[in-house]
Amino acid sequence: MKTAIITGASAGMGREFARHALRIFPEIECFWLIARREGKLRELASELNGRKTVCMALDLCDEQSFTVLEEKLRDEKPEIVLLVNNAGCGYLGNVGELPTAQQTRMTKLNVTALTAVTSLCVPYMARGGHIVNVSSIASFCPNPRMTVYSSTKAYVSSFSRGIREELREKGITATAVCPGPMDTEFIALGGIKGHSRMFDLLPYCDPSSVAEGTLLSAKAGRAFYTPKAFYKLYRFIAKITPQALMVKFAWT
Numbered sequence: 001m002k003t004a005i006i007t008g009a010s011a012g013m014g015r016e017f018a019r020h021a022l023r024i025f026p027e028i029e030c031f032w033l034i035a036r037r038e039g040k041l042r043e044l045a046s047e048l049n050g051r052k053t054v055c056m057a058l059d060l061c062d063e064q065s066f067t068v069l070e071e072k073l074r075d076e077k078p079e080i081v082l083l084v085n086n087a088g089c090g091y092l093g094n095v096g097e098l099p100t101a102q103q104t105r106m107t108k109l110n111v112t113a114l115t116a117v118t119s120l121c122v123p124y125m126a127r128g129g130h131i132v133n134v135s136s137i138a139s140f141c142p143n144p145r146m147t148v149y150s151s152t153k154a155y156v157s158s159f160s161r162g163i164r165e166e167l168r169e170k171g172i173t174a175t176a177v178c179p180g181p182m183d184t185e186f187i188a189l190g191g192i193k194g195h196s197r198m199f200d201l202l203p204y205c206d207p208s209s210v211a212e213g214t215l216l217s218a219k220a221g222r223a224f225y226t227p228k229a230f231y232k233l234y235r236f237i238a239k240i241t242p243q244a245l246m247v248k249f250a251w252t
Ligand SMILES: NC(=O)c1ccc[n+]([C@@H]2O[C@H](COP(=O)([O-])OP(=O)(O)OC[C@H]3O[C@@H](n4cnc5c(N)ncnc54)[C@H](OP(=O)(O)O)[C@@H]3O)[C@@H](O)[C@H]2O)c1
Pocket: 007, 008, 009, 010, 011, 012, 013, 014, 034, 035, 036, 037, 038, 040, 058, 059, 060, 061, 062, 086, 087, 088, 089, 090, 109, 134, 135, 136, 137, 178, 179, 180, 181, 182, 183, 184, 185, 186, 187, 189, 207
């Protein structure tokens, strides 16, 4: 069965990915929705117009969840046409000051889980399949006060670029999206709201438009999608400026 797997589907941009995927990838027959809050996944599932849905209440910071997903894939043998690695978290705070558990949650969810989910899903993807990896503008340059978060997103962009090459012969594309700030639960959960001058100053992206633009970019086979001209310019500046200089201006 042609299947889409979306992590972090219970809120924010993950929910928007599912809603837009209905129209942009009409061939999808079944959605596997992954996050910890099963109630929120069921609410989303009820919106997905008659498509089959599988709600998987998994904590992707717990490696046991990879075994659950692996077994489900082995039992169901879906044909994955779209994988969206969207689940992520980001906490504001210096290394050595923020609780270690929060710093490592970012590496577990944004790096380890994204790697494990992709690795488990690729064998079930056929020619024409698409992988979307949610990165961030934070991947362009280390952001002091969010050093761990920006480092995890640099990994996501690099990983996405690498697997794109690995999977080229199989006809599977990988697209990384690099949004600026979005007004989702992420901002409150990360202790960012009202505590970061940078986040207060930057223009916000709309999660629904970002999800739509990302899926269209994935369908077109693009490697990266950066919403908003402002952030495209930032990406260009970050590329041509030495990081030793960029990092001085990139405090969050
Ligand atoms: N918002 C921003 O400013 C911003 C900017 C650039 C990039 N991003 C990236 O965009 C992506 C989506 O974020 P968002 O803004 O939509 O944030 P969000 O509203 O906080 O959504 C995060 C999603 O991840 C899920 N999640 C969190 N921890 C999880 C865990 N341990 N196991 C499984 N699922 C988990 C959450 O569901 P449960 O709580 O139900 O588990 C939720 O569905 C993230 O990768 C984030 O880094 C966000």
